[in-house]
Amino acid sequence: MFLDQFVNAIGTGVMLGSIYAALALGLAVTFGLLHIPNIAHPAFVVAGAYVVAVGNSCGFDPLLVALVALVPFYVAGLGFYEFYARLFERRGAADTMNALTLFFGVSLVVETALLIKFGTNQQSVSVAYVGQSLTIGLLSLPYRLLVPALLAPVMILLLWLYLRFTHAGIAIRAVAHDERALSVSGIDPRWIKRHAFGIAAATAVVAGAALIIIGPVDPFGGRLMIGRTFAVVVLAGMGSLPGTIAAGILIGVSESMVSAFASPSWAPAVAFSILLATLALRPEGLFGAHR
Amino acid sequence: MTAKTSLMTAAPPPAAARAPEARTLVFCACALAVLALGAVLTQTIANPYVFFAAFIIVQQVALATGWNVLGGYAGYINFGATAFYGAGAYTGAFLLKAYGASIFLCLPAAALVGGGLGLLMGYMTLRVQGVYFAIATIALVVMMHTLVLNIDYLGGASGLALMPPEPPAWTGGQVQFVFLVMLGIAVLAVACARWIEISWVGRGFRALRASEEAAECAGVPTFRLKLSACAISGAILAMTGAPLVFYASFIEPETVFGLALALNAIAMPLIGGKKSWPGPIIGAVLLGSVQQAATITISSELNILLVGVVLIGFVAAAPDGILGLVDTLRKGRQ
Numbered sequence: 001m002f003l004d005q006f007v008n009a010i011g012t013g014v015m016l017g018s019i020y021a022a023l024a025l026g027l028a029v030t031f032g033l034l035h036i037p038n039i040a041h042p043a044f045v046v047a048g049a050y051v052v053a054v055g056n057s058c059g060f061d062p063l064l065v066a067l068v069a070l071v072p073f074y075v076a077g078l079g080f081y082e083f084y085a086r087l088f089e090r091r092g093a094a095d096t097m098n099a100l101t102l103f104f105g106v107s108l109v110v111e112t113a114l115l116i117k118f119g120t121n122q123q124s125v126s127v128a129y130v131g132q133s134l135t136i137g138l139l140s141l142p143y144r145l146l147v148p149a150l151l152a153p154v155m156i157l158l159l160w161l162y163l164r165f166t167h168a169g170i171a172i173r174a175v176a177h178d179e180r181a182l183s184v185s186g187i188d189p190r191w192i193k194r195h196a197f198g199i200a201a202a203t204a205v206v207a208g209a210a211l212i213i214i215g216p217v218d219p220f221g222g223r224l225m226i227g228r229t230f231a232v233v234v235l236a237g238m239g240s241l242p243g244t245i246a247a248g249i250l251i252g253v254s255e256s257m258v259s260a261f262a263s264p265s266w267a268p269a270v271a272f273s274i275l276l277a278t279l280a281l282r283p284e285g286l287f288g289a290h291r
Numbered sequence: 292m293t294a295k296t297s298l299m300t301a302a303p304p305p306a307a308a309r310a311p312e313a314r315t316l317v318f319c320a321c322a323l324a325v326l327a328l329g330a331v332l333t334q335t336i337a338n339p340y341v342f343f344a345a346f347i348i349v350q351q352v353a354l355a356t357g358w359n360v361l362g363g364y365a366g367y368i369n370f371g372a373t374a375f376y377g378a379g380a381y382t383g384a385f386l387l388k389a390y391g392a393s394i395f396l397c398l399p400a401a402a403l404v405g406g407g408l409g410l411l412m413g414y415m416t417l418r419v420q421g422v423y424f425a426i427a428t429i430a431l432v433v434m435m436h437t438l439v440l441n442i443d444y445l446g447g448a449s450g451l452a453l454m455p456p457e458p459p460a461w462t463g464g465q466v467q468f469v470f471l472v473m474l475g476i477a478v479l480a481v482a483c484a485r486w487i488e489i490s491w492v493g494r495g496f497r498a499l500r501a502s503e504e505a506a507e508c509a510g511v512p513t514f515r516l517k518l519s520a521c522a523i524s525g526a527i528l529a530m531t532g533a534p535l536v537f538y539a540s541f542i543e544p545e546t547v548f549g550l551a552l553a554l555n556a557i558a559m560p561l562i563g564g565k566k567s568w569p570g571p572i573i574g575a576v577l578l579g580s581v582q583q584a585a586t587i588t589i590s591s592e593l594n595i596l597l598v599g600v601v602l603i604g605f606v607a608a609a610p611d612g613i614l615g616l617v618d619t620l621r622k623g624r625q
Contacts, residue, residue: 037422097368100425102606108599115592227430269437272430280415
């Protein structure tokens, strides 16, 4: 009985953690690489989940809807970055604090707009595999967790390959290191940052699809996620993409252990405790370079 | 004297002719006058609703001022004002439930709890960049919320209904009494903020906001200053929360740790102007009275949406708030 519970808590934790990594991926790009503290990212994810829910209610598969919505989210990300950059980037780094307030306001406006449009009711999707599970010995893996959990490694691998092997990807990593040097080599850093921000926003809709396949989503679902996503990014170490999945799984497993053996009502505090502990003890994260 | 004069040039110029001591006297007189006016009003106005509404507005003033000590002077954004506010509110509720304590005991207790929480928070996060501090404050709200949900003695998710003790007879009623207490807290908070602003502590905070590295190099004790900003701000915010249970006879985690308060605490100083003490007051009175009028006519969701849009507008167009706008206008005319 105990072994059964333990094995399943680990299994659920790994899957949840993988999903957290998917949620945090956009932030790993904006905050980890571009140093833009986009606390509105979880609100973007929730908005993505709503887009997927609307598409699903018209009879389309959630993942298909997410794939199609990648483009509008990318474009929206470009536009949002342009707005942000015009206000803050030229004034220099000292305005990070005002930028934070801006993102806070934006996430609030997104959430409340969703609330007014769709009401406080939770939105959900219906797919054939929800309710079934894959059973391996003691371990039972519900498909509603397994399918989104498999999305994260795929997304992270694709993004990692993109950053490693394409011209634009290398430029994105370069802009994270030294903006001046990049502009000396004849590339407009602003263009590259805008592009990276667009990619980060596009990951939000896939993460949103993952979030809504797990279970119903309400407009303020992003609030809890702010801490979790930042915990993942900070624990992973700034800018380390493969690290996000390890950090996500670490947090997911800790949460499901607490849920299984203490009480589910304590679970939300786990990610935040990990975040605070990381900031206090090892601010460079598990896989990050010293900063 | 040289330090004082250099400060005076940084402060609003028109009143610079008067000596700082005289201005402090005028300020004290005004503060006493506000308190006396409050006391007179409780005796003359019969409609208790006025005090229900006025309590909220005065509470907003205290909240905005408390937030501004850390967020405005020292430049550390705190998204978790409700964590401190809630800690204070639940300290008050706990003392009232356990010992039937008077409000005057709850206030210093809440201030101690809030100050301690601020110190802890600062100690854990201020060694890294300010961005992390801001994120950690969001985390703090969720942790406090989770903590309260799991303490059955404090009522958990369903909240706690308590009967506050009888107010002193001369105040004319519970609402009037709690309003006066809150007015006292607000005046105290503003006086504290003003003292910080004109003393060496405020100069230290401004140095932090301008450039932490430069301040450190110039021998400013940055870490100790940051910690004291956290502690003072936390204490004021918690003290502002303490009277809540005496005001409403009921307390629940959803409202205490709710979004509306956290948002207001940021929006009010930003709208008024966060560089000097009148800014938060202007913002709080403006936003507070508009909201009091608006909650009657429009939904609370729309209310939050409007505040959010106004917040974005000010951050984008006028980061120094209304006072900043007035300053630029005045300079433009000269």
